[in-house]
Every structure is written in structure tokens, then in C-alpha cells.
Amino acid sequence: MLAIIVAVDENNAIGKDNKLLWHITEDLKYFKIITNGHPVIMGRKTFESIGRALPGRTNIIISRNPRFTAAGCRVVASLDDAIAVASDIDENQFIIGGASIYREAVGVADTIYLTVVHNRYDADTFFPEISKSEWDEVERIDFERGKDFEYSFSFLKLKKIQYLKQG
Ligand SMILES: NC(=O)c1ccc[n+]([C@@H]2O[C@H](COP(=O)([O-])OP(=O)(O)OC[C@H]3O[C@@H](n4cnc5c(N)ncnc54)[C@H](OP(=O)(O)O)[C@@H]3O)[C@@H](O)[C@H]2O)c1
Known part of the structure; x- marks a missing residue:
């Protein structure tokens, strides 16, 4: 599984000034549960925004x-290289942003964990527009x-619809 994990608002917004737009305790816990133990792939700006390597x-x-280096992290020059490194480590890999990496990754990912x-x-x-005809909500x-968040939110899992036909 090559999965994107992302949280969007109703306009597909994901960030401002290299920060997230909200603090939803449930979503942070969900992100940790879903990605824990698996390789996570991110753009350099998202790493700077998080500020440290994600443990585990x-x-x-x-x-x-x-010349870019970061303590406890692997640095690669492309999304393809990142996927090659990640897939050597684990069969489940997660693309965790930001926008520039998501734009490249929607074409190759098979799953989206969408908050x-x-x-x-x-x-x-912003997260790129995705075609509803290409993704199934499963x-x-x-x-x-939320506990400390006054608006409603949803956790969706989307799977890419395969158009491959037999014979
Ligand atoms: N809501 C969410 O779920 C979520 C998740 C993650 C991030 N975010 C938000 O998204 C924003 C950051 O997104 P962003 O698009 O500005 O930055 P980003 O995608 O995190 O990082 C961009 C950087 O990644 C590197 N990069 C991108 N494409 C590359 C390629 N094809 N080859 C080699 N390197 C490449 C470049 O680094 P160099 O400049 O070092 O070359 C580029 O400047 C922040 O506001 C963050 O909070 C939101």
C-alpha cells in the first residue's frame, strides 16, 4: 500500500505560513495510529514545519x-527515490505532505486517508482536486x-479504482 494521509477543509486547504490550520487531538492520534511503524515520506517544508523526526x-x-540533512532522517532527491527507499523497508508506505509532494503522489498512490x-x-x-470517478470511499x-475542537470532521479512507480489464 502506498497511501497519502492528509487533512483538508471544505476548500481542500491544508496549510498557511508553513503551518497546519487547526489542532484536532483526535486527528493527531489517528495520524499516529495509522502511520506508526511505517516509513513516512514528506517534503522538506513539511519536515521544517514539524521540526523533528517523527518517532517510531x-x-x-x-x-x-x-546538502540538506536532518537528524534521524533519510534525505532523497525525488518522490521516486523516496518510494524506493520506503518500499525496501515496509510494504506499507505513507506520504504525509505537503502540497507539492501530494500533487505528484496522487498519480501513484493507491489509498488516501482523508480527514x-x-x-x-x-x-x-491546498490539496489537489481528486476525481471522484477515480477514487472509491471505502x-x-x-x-x-472533537474533545477540544468545535467543528465537525470526518475520517475517510479512499481506494483508487482500478480500470484494468482482464483479457
Ligand atoms: N493538512 C495536512 O494534512 C498537511 C500535511 C502536510 C503538510 N501540510 C502543510 O503543507 C504546507 C507545506 O506544503 P508545501 O507544498 O509548501 O511544501 P512541501 O511539499 O512540504 O515541501 C516542499 C519542498 O519539498 C522539496 N520538493 C518538492 N518536490 C520535489 C521534487 N520533485 N524533487 C525534489 N524535491 C522536491 C523541495 O525542497 P527544497 O526546497 O529543500 O529543495 C520543496 O521546497 C505547510 O503549510 C504544512 O503545514 C498540511
Whole structure:
């Protein structure tokens, strides 16, 4: 499984000023449960935004800067290289952002763990539009609000529809 994991608002917004747009305790826990023990692939700016290697996971950072290093992380020069490194480690790999990496990854990922926050935010970074005809919703959990979050949100799991026909 090559999965994208992302949280979007109703306009597909994901970030502003290299930060997330909300703090949803349930979503952070969900992210940890889903990705724990598996390699995570991210762009250099998302790594800077998180500020440290995520524990319990091989952290793979994509950067065009050959001198970029980060403690406890692998640094590679492309998404293809990141997927090659990750798939040598584990059959389940997670692409955790940000926008530039998601734009490349939607074409190759087979699964999307999509948190939808039912609200609209001021943002400068967006998840790409995905075609509903290419992705099947296979799981959905709706929350009316979070423990410390006043808006509703949903955890969706999407699977890419395979168009391959036999014979
Ligand atoms: N809501 C969510 O689920 C979520 C998840 C993750 C991130 N975010 C948000 O997304 C925003 C960051 O996204 P972003 O698009 O600005 O940055 P990003 O995708 O995290 O990182 C961009 C950087 O990745 C490297 N890169 C990208 N494509 C590359 C390629 N083809 N080959 C080699 N290197 C490549 C470059 O690094 P160098 O400049 O070092 O070459 C580029 O500057 C932040 O606001 C963050 O909070 C939101």
C-alpha cells in the first residue's frame, strides 16, 4: 500500500505560513495510529514545519538541496527515490505532505486517508482536486465535534479504482 494521509477543509486547504490550520487531538492520534511503524515520506517544508523526526517511523525527506540533512532522517532527491527507499523497508508506505509532494503522489498512490474538516479556513496551501470517478470511499467515520475542537470532521479512507480489464 502506498497511501497519502492528509487533512483538508471544505476548500481542500491544508496549510498557511508553513503551518497546519487547526489542532484536532483526535486527528493527531489517528495520524499516529495509522502511520506508526511505517516509513513516512514528506517534503522538506513539511519536515521544517514539524521540526523533528517523527518517532517510531523511518522519516524520508524529499529535497533538491544535496546538502540538506536532518537528524534521524533519510534525505532523497525525488518522490521516486523516496518510494524506493520506503518500499525496501515496509510494504506499507505513507506520504504525509505537503502540497507539492501530494500533487505528484496522487498519480501513484493507491489509498488516501482523508480527514475532512467541515469548515473553511484562510489558507495558502491546498490539496489537489481528486476525481471522484477515480477514487472509491471505502470507510467513513463522522464526528460532530472533537474533545477540544468545535467543528465537525470526518475520517475517510479512499481506494483508487482500478480500470484494468482482464483479457
Ligand atoms: N493538512 C495536512 O494534512 C498537511 C500535511 C502536510 C503538510 N501540510 C502543510 O503543507 C504546507 C507545506 O506544503 P508545501 O507544498 O509548501 O511544501 P512541501 O511539499 O512540504 O515541501 C516542499 C519542498 O519539498 C522539496 N520538493 C518538492 N518536490 C520535489 C521534487 N520533485 N524533487 C525534489 N524535491 C522536491 C523541495 O525542497 P527544497 O526546497 O529543500 O529543495 C520543496 O521546497 C505547510 O503549510 C504544512 O503545514 C498540511
